Amino acid sequence: MTVLYLDTSSSLFCAAIYQNGKVVNQVQKNLEKDMSKEALPLMKKMLEDVSISPNDVDKILVCNGPGSFTGIRIGMTIAKVYAWALQKDISVVSSLEAMAISNDAPVVLPLIDARRGYVYGALYQGEKEIISNGYYRLDYLLEQAKSYEPYQIISNNDFPGLTKETYRPNFQKIIETYQNREAISPHLANPCYLKQTEAEEKQNA
């Protein structure tokens, strides 16, 4: 099976191509504002470098958030249209899930800064989601996680007073773990923002 993995949910563009049980090529690049410009060319080059054509891919595994709203949509649009056009299987992986599984610590707390004291976070024991993916006040989440200490915080953001490890995606592990996740219709493969828009929040307040 050939699996394409794509994560554009943060400024770090991540893509990998997996064939016959191993990652045969991968890209990690900090793109900041250029994600929309460069994501597709980078993915194309990654596949071409190992002579894999779009049709050779059997399954697309894409991160559907949480993270940068715009960022998530870039990778998700590519993945949805790809899966729809060439009738490929598509499954989604949470970016927190990908962060957690990439680390070897028994209990992992992946965090993404959501500003103003809030984070997107979850607590994992291996693949098991102990505290579910959510938009939390950081202090609240830490309080909830207390009884599971010691845990390893994984993040690409800095939080004053917290010791963390930087997120380094382990593509081999991510793809091995989630490649058999049930495929969904590309129409229904959608971002998971974990947060309403400000307009919706105001209206529901």
Next chain:
Amino acid sequence: MKDIYILGIESSCDETSISIVKNGIECLSNVVSSQIDIHKNYGGVVPEIASREHIKNITVVLDECFQKANLTMSDIDAIAIAYGPGLIGSLLVGLEAAKTLSYLYNKPLIPVHHIAGHIYANSFVKPLSFPLLALIVSGGHTELVLMKDHFSFEKLGSTLDDAVGECYDKVARVIGLPYPGGPLLDKLAMEGTPTYKLPHPLDDESYNFSFSGLKSAVINLNHQFEQKKETLSPKNLAASFQKVVVETLIKKTKKALLDTKCKNLIVAGGVSANQGLRQAVLKLGEELGVEVSIPSLCYCTDNGAMVASAGYYAYQLGRRADLYLNSKSQEELK
């Protein structure tokens, strides 16, 4: 000659629209997924909500477009994408979809300016003949553009502040009309008589427009009546406002037609659906012996067909983009 099929993708604001057009003039399918009902609740388009809707809709709209045209991607010669101007988050969904299809099928990618799309919506009336004067009226633009050939745009004048459609929406709010107020204001104006005196903005010899003063005048008038505890007649206010707007647009358009000796006039953009403007433009055409083209109502609002039509002519001119194409929230017409 071989037929050319262009796929056009448009997601600049709150409509996800994808179309297939043959030879630039024959629309085989034009699927539009509008979000008006969602944004209505907020009194205007909420950019982040618009982006979220676009990504939910994108493959559904693609699917329906190909089914209606009874074609497949292998029949398509090139993919035209409205890359800007517009709401950046919205534009990006269409852009990534277009780039992905271009990569997967190895088809040329044609960048199309959103306003060029509106201009080429007139191709569905009849192919453009040059030189022509384009009156562009939308929520983001008010411009007079002279075209001596395909994709040659010479801007004669434009608004110095608010776009005409923007002004319509703001005045509609003063009158108490729900979003989107512009079309409702037009309808209301048809029922009223222009009894209120409003200033004619930028009544000069230039080709430029200004609408923010007119908007303020309506707000002030409304305020004065409120203070006197009198009620304004909404339909008469709508009629008074519409009369000034239409007269201003027509005056500058007429001057531009006479000065350039252009014998073709086209109207483009969302406000070209305005009945008051449509009637006035047709009358102007008769008066000056100028041929007038206005898109049918379904091609006035944002749609993929106009992008595909513009894309066809851009394709013939050899315009191409590579996979590094990016969206632009602001962009000069080109």
